[in-house]
Amino acid sequence: MASEKKVVLFISPLPPPAGGIATWTRRLVEMGLPDDYRIRVVNTRKDENQVLGELRRSLRIFLDLYHTLKNHEVDVIHLNTAVAGGGIAREAICLLIAKLFKKKVVLHCRCDVKEHIASMRFLWKPFASRLFKNVDSIINLNKASHIFIRSTYHRESEFVPNFIDNGFYDGLQLIENVSPIVKNILFVGMIIQWKGAGVVIEAARRLPDLTFHLVGRDVDVLSKIELIPSNITLHGELPYAEVKRMMTEADLFLFPSFREGFPNAVMEAMAVGLPIVATDAGAIPDMIGQEGGIIVKQGDVEEVVAAIQMLVHDSNKRQQMSNYNKMKVRNDYMYDAVTRKYTAIYNKTLIS
Template identity: 25%
Template sequence: MTTRGGVASFVREMRETPLWTEWDVRHVTTHRDGTALTKIAIAARALVVYLYQVLAHRPAVVHLHMSSYGSFVRKYVFELIARGLRIPVVLHLHGSDFRLFHDRGPRLLRAAIRDALRGAAVVVALGEPWAQALRGITAEARIIVVCNAVRLAEPVDQRTEQPVRVLFLGEIGERKGAFTLLDAWQRMVRAAGDPAAARLLVAGDGAVEAARKRIADLGVESTVEIRGWVAAQQVPEVMRRAHVLVLPSHREGQPMAILEAMARGLCVVTCPVGGIPDLVGEDCGVLVPPGEIEPLATALEQVVLDGALRARLGAAAWQRVRDEFDIDVVWRRFDRIYREVIDEHR
């Protein structure tokens, strides 16, 4: 699976757990990055494969990963089919703008969203703020919180002279705060007084050329590298070379990039939006207000210049993943959910 995004990352991780084999999971891909024609073809093929699977194999439970817009339409159709066949549905919500998607939608769409939430045996939210937002759509849905999961890795070595390597990993644009980051980076470099102290790698797709122009305008070309999208298999190597992950998102779900960074002991600088506060507390990361340049510049200066602080936050982040977000903990949670849902529908 080479599709980008949190859902694809979650599925890749779950493939490697006993959940996949013990439940004989049959994954149906409904989306793939590419042209509009490619996406339509994949969606059409997925519907055929899904119909065959539910009719021929009659699964005990259907687990749907749903987000906004096209994802909602595809998965709502799948949910209706499962409900028509009396197969219980676990509806796993992703996408940071789902409540906004509902509130701004026409009346018929809002009714469909409410029906999707009410009709599922269980709705899985990635964090308590998401759960509250979904309860605001309908109080009749059974909503539980299960955070994303990641596999623990060998912690990075935070002992370094210079440069400290800072990583931004995600779509380059306003939602992820990429341009706020570039402005803050310029101020941090000036405040630190040593252009050799740190290097920033911006890895992702989106507004790549606009980011390159902003870097040139800010005069920080010598300290910033722009790279295109990093494939999933390359992420571990990119993170092994980093000391800090910065993701100053304005709106967010529960980014796998943060979990993957924490699982490697990186120091995380981010914003308390969406499901991020469920992952990062003040004891294992640095939280700054979204969209504000000065607090972000100050936070970057602190973690770049203070190696002891960087190491302490990175170690606490690694410990928190081990205790709460390790894949071996989360797959067992889904195993219990499946069993409970099946028992309730007998």
């Protein structure tokens, strides 16, 4: 007789809009979890940006969580957090509701926790402390978060990376042999200052012989720049398949972000075999190490330009980086391996 499936309840957004956590949640729902777990979701997506909209959103989440726990079987709760502002208070209240029903809660930190706590207003920090100290287990996305959580909240946490889903490679032509000549530099992400889009534009200005492709929605950068360099091509938001195709046609991936958790764009660029030039934000140093790319200082255009120029003139180094990145993703970031880490944490949490 088949064993009855356990139920994990995700408190997490679903698309639309198709942000990083929302897309992650959708893929898990579509593909399922191993080890006899099935998924329910309390959808935390934003409805409006206004304060009143946020209040309605929080009330909707609390009521949905309460009724789900009252009317459905749930074994463990997977609570995603960006460790940000009023969201941390909402998540602390979700934890309180879960504990009223005596449910185990796994907190999944989707950011660099140290950086987000440092920039958080004093008002919200007690909620963060309550959340980290009272959940049953904690998942982090990078070493810096693990160290901070241990030193600040005296809690252990487990590193689990994001994943590449099993269909990522379908119909995709990976980079097997890098081009001897570098022509195209690719950036994928919101066109926003904290993603380093301004740094990309300034680097392009200093490297007029290269073409810089920016894929993503403009938030706060382009309207403030009088003259966009002629060697920049703005593609806006593109379908996922088109983004992957552009990755396979690029020569380098540039990602000078100022803050990250575990950036999917970098992982996907690695998967196709792109050499990386990126900052040390979040998990990026853990992802590419010294073998998969070059780490540059945040906001340092000169370092970005120098790193690109070095790789332009060293195709052997780019080939080594390409090979390393493809192998790293295959070994560490595939869906089956990562989701088994989730279910192992659920199992350990349930018996603790």
